[in-house]
Structure formats: structure tokens, C-alpha cells
Amino acid sequence: MARSSLAPSLVALALLVGCSAPVPAETSVTLSSERGLVDATVRFLGPVRRGENALVAELSAASPGAEPRLAAVSAFMVTHNHEAHAGSISETDAGFEASELDLFMTGRWQLELELRVAGEPDLLSLPVDVP
């Protein structure tokens, strides 16, 4: 009987342990905003690391003539209740640069870029892995 209890338990344990790992998040990615108002290329400046990070967001509006702006950058580790915010956002020739983003814990964070385009809010969301 012990064997008959052990076998399914070991199988279950193996399934738990062996479940597939998520695909590593890219550190340079092109994507569209949630409402489709903005296309963006988001690129981390240097390898992502535990601690302060910086990124550049090149934004282009889907509607001609509109000028999208990066209003805020936040990061969440939703399972652990972690939250972090970029301390500085500036406009450069390469795009909007967000810096002083302290991803202080190893693991997967969800990055959220709050946008404004023609007075309308929009959002970009992407994962980032901190090694």
C-alpha cells in the first residue's frame, strides 16, 4: 500500500518540480500600447540588474501629428507585493529616458509605462527579469 501511495505522490512532485520555466523577458522590445494609441520601442540601458536601472522609450503616435509623452514608469512584483517607481524621467534625443528605477529584488517584475497622447492616457506593459 505504501508503494501505491508513494507512486502518485512522486509523480505529482515531479510534475510540480518539472513544470516549464517562462521564456526570459527581452531587454529591448517593440510593442503597442494597450489602447493602440502609441507604438514604442523600450530598451534598457545596459543589462538589467538588481538595483537601479534605466531605460529608454522611443514613442510614436498611431495618429499623425500627436506627440506621445512618457508620464511615469512603475514596476510591480505582484506576487510579493513589491512596487518600484522611476525616480527621474527626461526627454532625450533617443527618446524618453527613465532612470533611478530600483528593481531591488531578483525575479520577474512587470513594468508599466504610463503614457499621454493628445490628452488621452494609455499604458505599455512588459515583463522584465532581474537576475
Next chain:
Amino acid sequence: MKRWPCLAASWLLLLLAPVARACPCSDDAGSGLALTREDELAAAALVMTTRSAYGVFDAQGNYRKSDSDETETAQELLLRAALRWPRRLEWLAELGYASYRLHAGQVSQEQRGVGDLIVRARYQLLDESMPHEPLPLPAVAASMLLRAPLGLASVGAAHGFGSGGAQLGLGAWELGIGLDAARSLSGALGVLVAGELGYRFEDHTLGRARQLGLRAEGLLGLRASPLDWLSGLVAVRARSSGDATFSGRRLPGTGERLVSVVVGASVDDTASGLRSSLTLSLDPPWSGLSAGSSAQVALGVAVGWSFDRSD
């Protein structure tokens, strides 16, 4: 003469309830086995646990030792009280208090407060068959769990908990079901198998709609009782939770997986009702074994009392 070494060992170890006989990981939801035996009416226990993280697993399961500027520690008190009424049904309530500290680079936090209230009902479905019976059935029990988010995490004032901060609350209601089985291999040896599934309801701990993934937990243990009053347990526990949903979006890679090895010893003086236990839990630092979680070592010391049934 026969009793004093038992009592002395009880006080010497400062230990608790049926933890080694059951599940030593008594400070977490999941794989919760009984606190009372079937011949007991009630039991209460106080569990003191100190835990410290020594590493972390990333989303892909790669292990990294903690850097010198990273510390995550917690000291916890957990009060457990159980009533067995009727005889085959145990009602168990748990409420904890924890002091949690996280230091990671420029971030430094310290939080103290109560954890979530967990209420569990466990019904003994099947008794272990006698050795002479042709079909060697194990003892089987089914349980239901309800977690009420009373902890500090649920009030929205504690953003930034590390993975060990679960002792201060999950921030969400949880409903779980479990099944456990135990079977003697010989007079002194027995095997335990337990599993539990937990559904977490949507919460707003981070200010927006969040739903933690389904929790699955399994435990496989080997129990040895060399003496009537002394038992030991070696167990492997695997815990997994699915990806979380945030603002209506499922976030791949936010699930967790953690495998722990647990060893414990328990002393049980049936005459006085005093029980005590000592438990050590370690999350093996092997890449691929766990993911999305910190690797911790935890030492738990517990003391408890039980009350026999009068009938």
C-alpha cells in the same frame, strides 16, 4: 521512572504538539495535518519560528546566493487551536504574528503585525486497516481551508514585502481543499502523503485588481517513532502557485515554485498532554528545483497541550 525522561525531554526541547507526527510546516497554509489525535477533544500550540533567506531563485529557476547587501529575515509566533467535534472532524484555527525585515541594496523595510486567520476543517474519511486485513488501506482525511486576509498585507500599508512576507498575510481570501493519507510501514515507521489546492480570490492589495494564481502543495514524509513518546519526521514539500493576474492581465512568469526539505522531532507526553517539537526546514539551493522564490532556512520550536476526550 518511565515518565520523567519524557517530561524532561519535553521541557528540554521546549517543543509542541503533534508536529513531528503530523506536518512540521505548521506556520504555512497547506498540507495541514491534524493537531489532535482522534482520542483527544482539543489541543493548542504555540509555534515560534525564525527564518532567514540565503538565496533566491529567479523566474527561470536559476539560483543565486544572496549578495552581501541582501538580507531577508522573519521571526514568527503562531497560535494554533483545535477542537475535535465530533470525533472524526477537527476544527483548527491559526493566527500568527510576525516581525519581518528586508534589506536589498537601498531598500530597507521592517514590518510587524498579525498574519492572516486560517480556519481548517479536516474530516477523517478512512481509518488505517489492521495488519491482518487483506486490503492494506491507509488512514485518509479530507480537509477544507479558509484564509481570511487579516494580516498587515491586506491593509495596503505594507507594500514591498519580500517572499517571506507571507507571514504577514497574503492580502487575499483563499479557499482550499486537501487530502492526506498515512500508512504504517512497520511498528515504528510510517509514510505520510498530503496534497492541497488553494484558490485565491481577487484582491486590491496593490491598489488595483490582483489575483494570485492557484496554489498546489504536496508533502511526502517518512515518520519514525522509536519510542512511545518520541517521533521524528523527514519530509519533502513542494509548493507551486500559478501566474498572477494584475489589472485583468495574466502575467506569465509570476508563478512560484518552492521545494523544501523538512526534518523534525517531537516529544509527546500523553499523561500530561504536553507536546513539543523542533523543526528545521531548508529550501535546497539547486537551480531548476524552485523558481520565483527566495531560498530560506527556518527553525521552529513549539510547545502545546492537548486534552483527552471524556467519552
